[in-house]
Amino acid sequence: xxxxxxxxxxxxWRSLRVAGAATFLAALLGLPLxxxxxxxxxxxxxxxxxxxxxxxxxxxxxxxxxxxxLLSRSGPLGGSGLLFTQTxxxxxxxxxxxxxxxxxxxxxxxxxAEGVRRLVRGLGGSERQVLTxxxxxxxxxxxxxxxxxFGSAISEVGAATIxxxxxxxxTRVLTTAVVLETRKGELQSALALGAVLLGVTLxxxxxxxxxxxxx
Amino acid sequence: MIRARGLRRRYPGxxxxxxxxxxxxxxxxxxxxxxxxxxxTLLRLLAGLEQPDAGVVERAGRAVFLDQDxxxxxxxxxxxxxxxxxxxxxxxxxxxxxxVPLLExxxxxxxLAQPATRLSGGERARLALVRALxxxxxxxxxxxxxxxxxxxxxxxxxxxxxxxHRAGTAxxxxxxxxxxxxxxxxxxxxxxGGELVERGPSEALFAEPRDGRTRAYVAGEMVx
Numbered sequence: 001x002x003x004x005x006x007x008x009x010x011x012x013w014r015s016l017r018v019a020g021a022a023t024f025l026a027a028l029l030g031l032p033l034x035x036x037x038x039x040x041x042x043x044x045x046x047x048x049x050x051x052x053x054x055x056x057x058x059x060x061x062x063x064x065x066x067x068x069x070l071l072s073r074s075g076p077l078g079g080s081g082l083l084f085t086q087t088x089x090x091x092x093x094x095x096x097x098x099x100x101x102x103x104x105x106x107x108x109x110x111x112x113a114e115g116v117r118r119l120v121r122g123l124g125g126s127e128r129q130v131l132t133x134x135x136x137x138x139x140x141x142x143x144x145x146x147x148x149x150f151g152s153a154i155s156e157v158g159a160a161t162i163x164x165x166x167x168x169x170x171t172r173v174l175t176t177a178v179v180l181e182t183r184k185g186e187l188q189s190a191l192a193l194g195a196v197l198l199g200v201t202l203x204x205x206x207x208x209x210x211x212x213x214x215x
Numbered sequence: 216m217i218r219a220r221g222l223r224r225r226y227p228g229x230x231x232x233x234x235x236x237x238x239x240x241x242x243x244x245x246x247x248x249x250x251x252x253x254x255x256t257l258l259r260l261l262a263g264l265e266q267p268d269a270g271v272v273e274r275a276g277r278a279v280f281l282d283q284d285x286x287x288x289x290x291x292x293x294x295x296x297x298x299x300x301x302x303x304x305x306x307x308x309x310x311x312x313x314x315v316p317l318l319e320x321x322x323x324x325x326x327l328a329q330p331a332t333r334l335s336g337g338e339r340a341r342l343a344l345v346r347a348l349x350x351x352x353x354x355x356x357x358x359x360x361x362x363x364x365x366x367x368x369x370x371x372x373x374x375x376x377x378x379x380h381r382a383g384t385a386x387x388x389x390x391x392x393x394x395x396x397x398x399x400x401x402x403x404x405x406x407x408g409g410e411l412v413e414r415g416p417s418e419a420l421f422a423e424p425r426d427g428r429t430r431a432y433v434a435g436e437m438v439x
Contacts, residue, residue: 115286121264122280123299123350137288 002186003177003193012196015173016204018086019154022093026101026149034105034145039113039134052106055099060092064159067092071163084165089173092159097149104148108141109134143212147205154201174200216240217261217278217354217385222270224256231256231409233270238354238387240276243380245400245417246389249432253409254389255283255358261387262356276353283359285339287331292323295331295342299350310349317345321371337368344372348379355379357388361395373399393433397421405429 003011037048069075071083082088116137120130135142157175164171166180174197181190217238224231231253238244238261246254259265261272262280279299287295296318297310305313318324321341326334331342340360347355360376361369376399380386390396396403400417405426413420413429424430431437 115284116288118264118280118282118284119286119288119298120302122262122282122356123302123347124277124279125302129302133288140289 002181002184002189008193008196010169011172011174011177011193012200014086014171015154015175015197016200018089018160018173019093019150019156021090022097022153023101023146023150025090025094026097026153027146030098030101030145030149031105031142034102034142035109035131035135035138037102038106038109038111038138039131042110049103049106052099052103056103058096058099060096060156060158061162063092063095064162067095067159067163083163084167084171086164086171088163089160089171092163093153093156096156096159097153100152101145101149104145105138105142108145109138111141112137139212143208147208150204150208151201154197154204216273216275217387218273219261220271222257222260222272223268224260224265225268226256229253229409231260233257233411236261236411236414238385240353240385241380241383242385243376243399243401244385244387244404245396245402246387246404246406247391247393247396247432248406248412250391252406254406256409257406257411258356258358258387258389262354274354277350278354278356279347279350279352280356281343281347281358281360283362285336285343287334287339287342289330289332291328292318292331292334292342293327296323296345296349299346303350314345314349317349318342321345321375337364340364340368340372344375348375351382352384354385354387357386359389359391361390361392369395393421405432407432 067088068083070077071080071088072078113134116134117130120133125133155175157179160173161176161179164173164176166172166176174193178190178193178197181193219233219236222231222233246258248254256265258280260267262278263272263274264280288298293311293314296314297305297307300310300313301307315324315327318327321344323338323342331339334342344360357376361372364372373395376386376388388399397417402414403417403420404414405412405420407428413424413426420429421433424433
């Protein structure tokens, strides 16, 4: 393989850190929003649902481009010095992961909300107990939402390239490295990096699922 | 004891109107009427699960509502059975000690650790009843508790309801089974188009209904 294994591990670790931080940020806002939207009694409107579901299809290159414009020297946030940093990659990937986390959480919570509310209130429980029961009963869809968010962040390449710049030892992650190796004609390396990417996604998802299945 | 006055609940194309109603302690009331008449809405209002647009409902003691969905949580049979008691503040061990004899009684004693989501419809109905009865409610509201159950399960559920009634629990049960309403109820209410058309001792209401609509309904004629 053209890339030394030490560098592969370095890129893998960076990918995990960036995607993990992006998922954490997306979850910080997306989980409460998804739970709130899913748990509140439906009043006919589905505007939030439409917006979230549509946002799941946000083109990563467009998100990357917007961040690039914002963070470039002549942009409104040009003074922050964030362009071509891991922080910029985290922010862009968080924007892409956010609708996944919020949307899947909302759908999972909503599917259970009415039954759980009727049950808990029917047994004399409080609204707070409705919410805690609903959160526990929705743990599997919430885990699925986190896994989807992480999957979208770690597999992201368009925005990561634009705002990260694919700088060696600095912002290169597994996806951008796969693109680079492919362009160089190093298909064996590209395939190996792709396999590492799949393995990492599988392991993280497995950890999340096992955690979600715990009783 | 439940007392309701001047209840109004409006939905698009439907209004429930009820001037005055009382459920004395320990009474077994059956509620009959065609689908969409407002029986479940009335039950939810009386149980406090839904707020009326106007009027008041006074409740004394612990009221428990058992809906027709027989919702089970993604937990074991035992954890589902203890759920109500845990909401009421019981610790898990004390709650388990209270529900295990009831679960054995309904034939679920050997399946305590199984996920409740794997239970059949009849088993879920029995589990839901155990979960409600374990709370020893003063009033138990039941929305079609024997709907779609086989005769064996119907008999078991009815037996447990009668026992709870004998132990002092008031029951308000919606049912489409007129024989069951007559057999179990001390008092029966006939609801139609959001109104309580007639109420009275079950035997009298079925044998000699005062209102023509009640007479038609208990005779099996269409009244809607």
